[in-house]
Amino acid sequence: xxxxxxxxxxxxxxxxxxxxxxxxxxxxxxxxxxxxxxxxxxxxxxxxxxxxxxxxxxxxxxxxxxxxxxxxxxxxxxxxxxxxxxxxxxxxxxxxxxxxxxxxxxxxxxxxxxxxxxxxxxxxxxxxxxxxxxxxxxxxxxxxxxxxxxxxxxxxxxxxxxxxxxxxxxxxxxxxxxxxxxxxxxxxxxxxxxxxxxxxxxxxxxxxxxxxxxxxxxxxxxxxxxxxxxxxxxxxxxxxxxxxxxxxxxxxxxxxxxxxxxxxxxxxxxxxxxxxxxxxxxxxxxxxxxxxxxxxxxxxxxxxxxxxxxxxxxxxxxxxxxxxx
Amino acid sequence: xxxxxxxxxxxxxxxxxxxxxxxxxxxxxxxxxxxxxxxxxxxxxxxxxxxxxxxxxxxxxxxxxxxxxxxxxxxxxxxxxxxxxxxxxxxxxxxxxxxxxxxxxxxxxxxxxxxxxxxxxxxxxxxxxxxxxxxxxxxxxxxxxxxxxxxxxxxxxxxxxxxxxxxxxxxxxxxxxxxxxxxxxxxxxxxxxxxxxxxxxxxxxxxxxxxxxxxxxxxxxxxxxxxxxxxxxxxxxxxxxxxxxxxxxxxxxxxxxxxxxxxxxxxxxxxxxxxxxxxxxxxxxxxxxxxxxxxxxxxxxxxxxxxxxxxxxxxxxxxxxxxxxxxxxxxxxxxxxxxxxxxxxxxxxxxxxxxxxxxxxxxxxxxxxxxxxxxxxxxxxxxxxxxxxxxxxxxxxxxxxxxxxxxxxxxxxxxxxxxxxxxxxxxxxxxxxxxxxxxxxxxxxxxxxxxxxxxxxxxxxxxxxxxx
Numbered sequence: 041x042x043x044x045x046x047x048x049x050x051x052x053x054x055x056x057x058x059x060x061x062x063x064x065x066x067x068x069x070x071x072x073x074x075x076x077x078x079x080x081x082x083x084x085x086x087x088x089x090x091x092x093x094x095x096x097x098x099x100x101x102x103x104x105x106x107x108x109x110x111x112x113x114x115x116x117x118x119x120x121x122x123x124x125x126x127x128x129x130x131x132x133x134x135x136x137x138x139x140x141x142x143x144x145x146x147x148x149x150x151x152x153x154x155x156x157x158x159x160x161x162x163x164x165x166x167x168x169x170x171x172x173x174x175x176x177x178x179x180x181x182x183x184x185x186x187x188x189x190x191x192x193x194x195x196x197x198x199x200x201x202x203x204x205x206x207x208x209x210x211x212x213x214x215x216x217x218x219x220x221x222x223x224x225x226x227x228x229x230x231x232x233x234x235x236x237x238x239x240x241x242x243x244x245x246x247x248x249x250x251x252x253x254x255x256x257x258x259x260x261x262x263x264x265x266x267x268x269x270x271x272x273x274x275x276x277x278x279x280x281x282x283x284x285x286x287x288x289x290x291x292x293x294x295x296x297x298x299x300x301x302x303x304x305x306x307x308x309x310x311x312x313x314x315x316x317x318x319x320x321x322x323x324x325x326x327x328x329x330x331x332x333x334x335x336x337x338x339x340x341x342x343x344x345x346x347x348x349x350x351x352x353x354x355x356x357x358x359x360x361x362x363x364x365x
Numbered sequence: 366x367x368x369x370x371x372x373x374x375x376x377x378x379x380x381x382x383x384x385x386x387x388x389x390x391x392x393x394x395x396x397x398x399x400x401x402x403x404x405x406x407x408x409x410x411x412x413x414x415x416x417x418x419x420x421x422x423x424x425x426x427x428x429x430x431x432x433x434x435x436x437x438x439x440x441x442x443x444x445x446x447x448x449x450x451x452x453x454x455x456x457x458x459x460x461x462x463x464x465x466x467x468x469x470x471x472x473x474x475x476x477x478x479x480x481x482x483x484x485x486x487x488x489x490x491x492x493x494x495x496x497x498x499x500x501x502x503x504x505x506x507x508x509x510x511x512x513x514x515x516x517x518x519x520x521x522x523x524x525x526x527x528x529x530x531x532x533x534x535x536x537x538x539x540x541x542x543x544x545x546x547x548x549x550x551x552x553x554x555x556x557x558x559x560x561x562x563x564x565x566x567x568x569x570x571x572x573x574x575x576x577x578x579x580x581x582x583x584x585x586x587x588x589x590x591x592x593x594x595x596x597x598x599x600x601x602x603x604x605x606x607x608x609x610x611x612x613x614x615x616x617x618x619x620x621x622x623x624x625x626x627x628x629x630x631x632x633x634x635x636x637x638x639x640x641x642x643x644x645x646x647x648x649x650x651x652x653x654x655x656x657x658x659x660x661x662x663x664x665x666x667x668x669x670x671x672x673x674x675x676x677x678x679x680x681x682x683x684x685x686x687x688x689x690x691x692x693x694x695x696x697x698x699x700x701x702x703x704x705x706x707x708x709x710x711x712x713x714x715x716x717x718x719x720x721x722x723x724x725x726x727x728x729x730x731x732x733x734x735x736x737x738x739x740x741x742x743x744x745x746x747x748x749x750x751x752x753x754x755x756x757x758x759x760x761x762x763x764x765x766x767x768x769x770x771x772x773x774x775x776x777x778x779x780x781x782x783x784x785x786x787x788x789x790x791x792x793x794x795x796x797x798x799x800x801x802x803x804x805x806x807x808x809x810x811x812x813x814x815x816x817x818x819x820x821x822x823x824x825x826x827x828x829x830x831x832x833x
């Protein structure tokens with residue numbers, strides 16, 4: 041098991057290097073640092089000196105990959121690639137446009153992101169799996185039919201409308217919770233209710249339908265018929281056999297997103313003014329702060345790969361047939 | 366001399382080519398027996414055909430909006446050479462010139478005759494604060510503002526009656542045609558339609574068509590003198606904006622496949638067929654792309670694209686051209702980031718297919734790989750491709766709205782559902798509430814995505830052998 045995890049971690053390395061090279065190419069080769077400087081300085085202040093100063097302050101005045109002017113190992117290390125991209129592997133993300141340390145910012149913003157994303161994830165999973173179980177239990181009845189119709193309808197609504205509509209109804213018309221904002225400590229729950237609720241409702245359509253198909257695929261299998269032939273009541277068949285066996289395909293889709301919960305949700309956080317990583321990313325996009333966007337891309341892929349490894353490990357826990365030799 | 370100068374935007378060209386290509390592919394695929402059967406199954410589904418009717422209406426609006434031209438300016442005295450305006454218009458703009466040009470000062474509610482905000486006006490009795498009359502909405506009523514309700518009801522009713530008559534005429538024509546084709550009585554033909562015994566599910570088409578007419582015609586009758594969905598902050602008609610948004614949504618949903626499809630098909634099949642280091646390399650590329658969370662990768666790419674456009678203004682002759690190329694670049698980015706899922710499916714299926722006897726036999730005969738792929742593998746993967754394409758459409762339309770909201774979508778000057786929502790996002794927080802822009806965007810987007818989802822489900826059921 042340990043050897044397997046180590047091997048998977050080693051496999052992840054080339055992929056992360058690929059991500060790193062790709063983002064580097066995207067951010068420094070498609071556009072030159074000069075373009076970046078011009079954009080950040082604004083049309084009025086563009087002079088050759090200002091551009092040079094801007095680049096020097098941020099360390100963009102060096103060559104991309106190879107510095108022939110330096111000596112020894114510094115030929116490699118005194119470059120934009122080493123300084124801006126390779127250092128991300130050890131968690132050094134450099135500074136944002138406003139001079140703050142990105143790594144510090146990220147650690148302090150993970151909490152609020154997680155406070156929204158984790159309850160949404162757990163509650164959403166519970167609600168959608170329960171609904172899907174009900175639909176599958178009453179399969180081929182009017183309830184199932186209209187349930188699926190409702191799911192397709194819910195799926196066809198843009199997530200923007202869930203947020204806008206929810207905010208308007210719950211916070212403005214009914215005035216049950218504050219429209220937006222975030223608090224520290226236990227008091228924060230008032231701010232969390234609405235985004236979590238909207239996140240859960242917004243995910244009902246597609247997830248319920250997806251889990252329903254998984255359950256229905258299991259319903260047709262031989263072991264289910266055997267269980268029924270033994271005389272087990274249908275409810276027991278569902279909870280003992282079908283739910284357990286359906287966990288394997290459900291896990292594939294679910295476990296992989298767990299690490300990504302740290303990243304938060306772009307839309308929810310920006311609408312509700314939550315100081316998490318999602319709103320950090322959106323602010324960076326709007327301010328065209330490339331250093332932050334680059335760091336978020338890298339962290340996102342690290343978390344995704346961690347999710348893949350977790351998925352494989354979770355398989356062994358639920359499916360005794362799978363063993364890693 | 367011509368009063369107009371046709372303008373061919375790149376996205377127009379691609380959209381029309383795509384339409385021709387889709388029709389061609391449809392006919393080609395009908396030559397293979399199993400695909401022909403799938404098309405027939407699709408045609409028999411009532412929901413599928415109803416959704417297809419609605420989608421065709423959207424497509425019609427989008428295509429009318431994809432024929433662009435520039436108007437000739439009235440010649441100045443002594444001038445011999447024709448001059449054309451800088452504004453690029455589409456055929457739809459021409460048809461809706463009333464909606465496009467009748468702008469108010471600011472917000473006005475649907476079907477209103479007065480503005481939504483009070484203004485000060487000097488009168489002999491002093492300064493009065495009042496809601497001023499609209500320049501165009503209900504202007505034909507003159508002093509008789511109280512007659513608005515009656516006028517609206519009359520026009521709406523006339524639209525409904527006309528819609529019903531047109532529908533009856535169409536249904537009657539269809540019945541007569543079917544009866545003549547089958548050599549049965551009109552009554553039997555009518556019954557056959559509603560029992561679902563016709564080869565094409567007219568019982569899906571007719572209600573959808575009826576619903577469409579019942580909604581569209583009253584709006585058409587009202588739109589001449591009112592703002593049916595109100596006006597937005599700068600006084601533009603909201604109905605005009607939602608109609609213009611349709612093209613943007615269609616371009617995003619369709620042109621993206623033009624980028625995604627070749628990448629997914631070629632790389633997926635090549636990886637599955639040749640295996641070895643080719644497979645390893647392609648798998649590596651798509652794992653790398655896949656491991657970057659979608660929105661972030663798109664955000665990074667779009668930011669860079671924006672910068673490229675901003676720093677090279679000399680590449681674009683007109684603002685419309687810049688917005689258009691930005692739209693296409695967005696399609697390209699969406700395509701580049703979304704081919705991995707389909708490629709993985711195709712790779713897996715090719716791995717299975719290449720071991721089958723008939724392909725082994727073809728290899729033993731010494732047939733070159735490209736020929737085997739084209740003749741024996743690709744036709745057996747077509748159903749996966751068709752399903753993936755229709756499934757992607759609705760999610761792309763939804764993605765566009767989110768991306769434009771975040772500020773990494775289409776050009777801000779281009780009307781789209783995303784930019785409409787973005788511009789209207791603070792309106793529900795206003796006192797009094799302005800709801801009509803959001804409501805109109807919601808209704809049209811919901812109808813489009815719902816129809817696309819229903820159609821996609823039907824296509825999957827018809828084409829996927831597992832769902833039979």
